[in-house]
Amino acid sequence: MTETPISAAHDSAPGTVDVIVVGGGTGGYSTALRAASLGLTVLLAERDKVGGTCLHRGCIPSKAMLHAAELVDGIAEARERWGVRASVDSVDWAALVASRDDIVSRNHKGVEGHLAHAGVHVVRGSARLTGTRTVRVEGHGEFTARRGIVLATGSRPRPLPGLAADGRRVVTSDDALFAPGLPKSVLVLGGGAIGVEYASFHRSMGADVTLVEAADRLVPLEDADVSRHLTRGLKKRGIDVRTGALLQEATVLEDGVRATVRTARGELRAVGAERLLVAVGRVPVTEGLGLAAAGLTADERGFVAPADWDRLETAVPGIHVVGDLLPPPSLGLAHASFAEGLLVAETLAGLASPPVDYTAVPRVTYSSPQTASVGLSEAEARNRGHGVTVNTMPLTAVAKGMVHGRGGVVKVVAEAADGAGRAGRVLGVHLVGPHVSEMIAESQLIVGWDAEPSDVARHVHAHPTLSEAVGEAFLTLAGRGLHQQ
Template structure:
């Protein structure tokens, strides 16, 4: 481990400026894993006191009483849900027309209904035009989808509008490493366009998830070692949002599958039809599956409800193994478990649900 600031100076060469002065490290292969940081609002950078990024929200100086969350991606919704459960009065502002916009539209609609039921205020198709920290809180101007601008006061604000890759001043430009919007371009084995330079994690293309980064580390090292790992397929990377209710998904949404020209079979099974969910007292939610009507390929799975972040891996294995609908339908799911909703979600796509 060499502590300091690193900069690529040539293929296979890294200059490190640290406590020991300037060191030059050489290697046949170099993996860039510099990650990313939270994106600031240009007119209201986070100060850690009243305006927070996710890092500040993880170690808050105080409990917010009235919280504004700007952005409803996974990070924004997780903190909105957490602080609401802790007793804060929470308002969420999302620029696009629905919450968690990367998820299936049915999941977004269900989540919004549940969060409003829990007492949150939700603005979609809206934007924060002004945000100012004061001695006692935060003042904001919120432009709604109707074009009207409202002024509101909050104790704190969390800015969750995306990330910025840490690619500045590390020598990429001089080496000619290709990037897209700052993120390093890689192939399915994590190679960049420059021989010997590899990249993994949030510094590369989405999805920006910890488990994707960990898997890329294995792929890149195995490839460097001369082995033949399976290529990374973004369609087989599950996404999980740890709000209440939980959200989990893998593969295509129904809208995206149709946009790509698939003839789809989609089915939904509600958690209210599952004995374990009822016994847990968490009967709100559903499992939705999307299949290619012609081949039976599982195109996507979308879940919202109790412990779905644990359940989604079953569909992820199915997608990775290229299972078809008969494989899922013919599998025995134990009773009573939440996993039975996965079986029923597949059956529903083919008009054969058992418990509704």
């Protein structure tokens, strides 16, 4: 794509800019930065802090805490497996929180600096649409967009009916990291990526953890084998995993929460914990956004659907949507929001921009064990009519996997093999095990570029590494199996 910077009209009427972005999370600020780099004048309205949920309450602080948890787990492994006489006497919660907050603060200042350097005009306040090209920001007045408006107001945790979060005994994924201290026991409700990560963190920190998921398996949107290996790993760590289970009732006490859970067999089980962590999904934030004033409506789930997915443009020309306001196939992931922001900014600048290929966007769960996937699951591939060839390679089948000693698997889903036994186009890659969040990038390119196993097999993977297992899996599918026959 050839970029042609646009000469922005800086002599326009006061309060008039090229682009107005409502919401300063990952989707919003990436739109603003890219639009400004293309010569457009941009106003970004954010009622809280730029960076959004991901930076301040989600991705960044939670991964900082999970890194600390990984260090604690490493000390246990050093003692139990490698003869290193070490132990964790205690966790200094205040020091842990200080390190986490420093990382968040430095990232926040970095985003603010990028926006200022790019010339994006950031205004603090709640914003609402007043027309198809106008937005009123509380405390700042009304602004007009010549080229378009971008809605990027994000999402909030889905509440549990009849049980309000208090930030102490009942917490959501937004405030779980900021609740006081480390509980000795936690009941996590919701077995998606967020619930699994929090269950993993608290177990590493010594808590007794019960993880309840209504679906028949954890991370139900992932490949079934991913769910199976993840569940096995979590149970091995002592987490009480209950799938196909429903919370019937919960009572908040002075010293914790008492809950009743209906199991997959229909039995009622009492579960007591110091803290109940609700992670049953997120819902789009549209309250007070003034959609009707611009001729827009949210669907029954609260999403604002685009009329044109190639441009992420709504039925009202010039109004675009990015991030968690988008319904599936958008993924509600920060890195997907970055891509959406780039697309919309380039579209508003008059450039031809490739649409987001959501199938090629990687999905990662940062628990222990980790999961990382890109492309179609085996079931999705079959449901779409593909003839399928599947190869599964244990991480422990390579030397580095044995060194780590934590199991794991590489699963490749490809189109059916030809008469010579060589599989066709790669449809999906699914990883479970240590550090797989750092291994998925290669598979993202493989799926995104419609590669075949023979294309991958031409390239040599370093030995000994965990990624060697990925290379071995593709060698086998290409009919050139070495250690895996």
